[in-house]
Amino acid sequence: MILRLQMKLFPVIAFVLFGGFVLAQKSEELIPKDAVTVFSINNITLLQKVSLDDLVKYEFMEEVQQELFDGSTSGKTIKESGIDFDQKLNVFYGRGETHEVQGFTFGIKDKKLLFEVFDDFEQVKSPYPGTEFYTSYFNNLIISGNSALLIRVEPNMNTVDEMTDSIWYARGNENPWYSEDSMDEGIESDEEVLEEEIYEEMDDESKPGSGYDFPSASENPNEKNYYELRDSVQIVLQNQFLTGLCEELLIKKMNLVKFDARFAEQLTHTSEGVFYLDNSRNVQEARGLWYFQTMFPTLYKDMQEVYTGNVLLGDLLLNETSVEFKMEARYGEALGSIYQKMNDSKFDKNILKYINENNTAYFTYNVNMREAYEQAYKVIMPILTDERNPQMSANVLTIELLNEFVNKDALFGTYKGSMFGSFNGVKKIKTTKIEFIYDENTFEYYEKEVDAEEDMPIFTLGFSTERSDIPEKVLKHLARLTSRFQNMGDYWVYEDAILEAAPLYMISKNGMFIFTNDEDLAKNHSNGYGGDALSAKEAKKAKKSGFMYGQIDWAKAIEGFPRDFFTDQENELIDAMRGKTGKMELTTSKTSKDKTSFDLVYNFGGNYDNSGKYLLDLLNSIYVISK
């Protein structure tokens, strides 16, 4: 459990501890090419705005200092950590087919000070010329010149299990899970798991001695039981993968910067932080695709090609009163052709009529589903058809027949692809409750249903349609099935649809089909809000944006959160955010055949020294939640 926790905390601690530093030298050259996600932080500009003295006052910093600055370094701060603040800090993570890597790279200014911080690390002989190698449990610290790589390599459990099983059976053992002899030791009961967790959480001094009930060894004490074998396999694989990674990085000098020119280019940006996510490799290693990968290997390979070149590149800019995250989604020709067709759509102005100017948050989404479908059919069907597999052939035939027989005009006329959603805060909604009425003569009582009100978040979701007759058909049918569905003229109502207490309203007008729990919208504004709709300025922004636009009024959203629905910890975060006003706005570019750009800007108000400090406030709030 502690191991899992450490794995989880590892990048967080890394980010938090060194999140404020960097720029210049070569720390990025130690990022392994196995890294799929990298957040690279440029130090200087951020440090100008946030003092380290302020930094260490944060609650999350206290914990981090306990984590890395243990007893021997008490009273020290990050200032005394020996880190070179002129180099970039690069936090990375990557999951491959057989193992995952995570860690960070940074510059070193004073090695002596560094090892007062990393005092748990022990030096081992380095097999790589010009490098120093240190280890602490599963963490490895590699120093090359004035840069360091702190890395953890973990084999995927599937790989470990596969290899363990193979060795286990090759040695003539029975199935470890079902054989009569090993049933008891093979399957961990909840209690056993709990015991192990308790044991791991104990202080060393509190741990029981040799009498503790570990999984028993086999009859031959020289022969490992299944768990011992699995642990051994895990360690061997861990070393093997680490060795492979180090040879590639330190001998062949192959790193992510050399491996991917897009990342190298991204690192030249002078923003406070840059982000890189190789989505194509994420797709390749997606755990959920194992069946697809096993059953249809050719198809899987062809689909990978569709995703080739799919990468997300981002820049984080911190300004005095705003935080801006610019992101670019790049993709290959095949996927780009689908996205481009998808975005070849005219904005439906009717949508804007149904968004109230006093909304708390809203988004608009505008795509051309018909064009996207046709293009996806053109791109993907040849790939599917090439797969020589009876099951896939049957699927291809089904898709081809559906393509021929289904009335696509009706289908894509019903849902064209333009939609919107809005959150209008929390309002009182009408419900009923039971009251007990007392007889004054006897104090006997009886139940009476009376009107009541309860708080409910108010949402509206709507989409453009050319075929409003089709959803109307469905509603009429449902109304015949249950009296809870009623046609009220301007709108439909489904009684007690939400949490079995509140009605859901449906409006089918003006080429729109809308779901909402806002009684006011259904009853009084079924043709739109008119003068109370979004201002022309706001509407223009939504229309001008690419396929998506979104906005949140943070102050209103925070005030509108119903506290009862959140835990104490979540409420702590919400409280921390209260008073921090501002608007978050997401805009997108027009999609081209090779990229789409996203721009998320958070303009804030409130009493802040600077945006870096504001970011740390946010980070601290997140820490409070996760601790």
Place this chain on the structure above:
Amino acid sequence: MKLFYTLVLFLSFFGLTSCIEIIDDISLKNDGSGTLKYTINLSSSKVKINSILALDSLDGKKVPSIPEMEERIASFKKKLSAKTGISNVTIESNFTDYIFKLQCDFTNVLALQNALKDVIEEESKEKNIPELDHNWLSWDGSKMTRSIPEITVKKTKDLKTEDIELMKQGNYTSITRFERPVEKFDNTAAVLSKNKMAVMIKTNPYALTQNSNILENIIYLSPIKN
């Protein structure tokens, strides 16, 4: 009254976030036997309860499903029915409006208290709850004494501010009925029914948890007419 403890257990599922109404109604016959009716009305918070029930867990606690709650209620009923001096136990569960009604007959108030103490201890993971040692009902044939267990006060110290506010909005109604007229009673907050056969005290659950004496009452009955 001890059922308030059961209520606390019940409310722990809902994080004590619901606006509640409780009616605690004891009918006592001249021979000391009687009927307890205990009603919990959460209908004014049904949206909130439905939303909570839609979650797997809340604030680190597992949210029980309706079948799990039904099972627990059935277990409570079975255990209570098996206790000496207790009969005709019924529990009505209305999961649409969230109204729960317990009713049982008892041979004397001591049997009722012992039965409830036993069942609460059996249902609770805690054993030997010292607060349960206290008797909150006594009857000597002409005088009825009622109070409230201290455990409720103890439990309230853990409440969040929002929960306290919601409890303040709730209602707690305690009714004691007799077969003959009431002559007088000590609690000035209590009211007598027009037919003089029942005494009622209304408060809110929060006040009750803060002041265990709020429902304390000694009710004196008029002599039995031969």
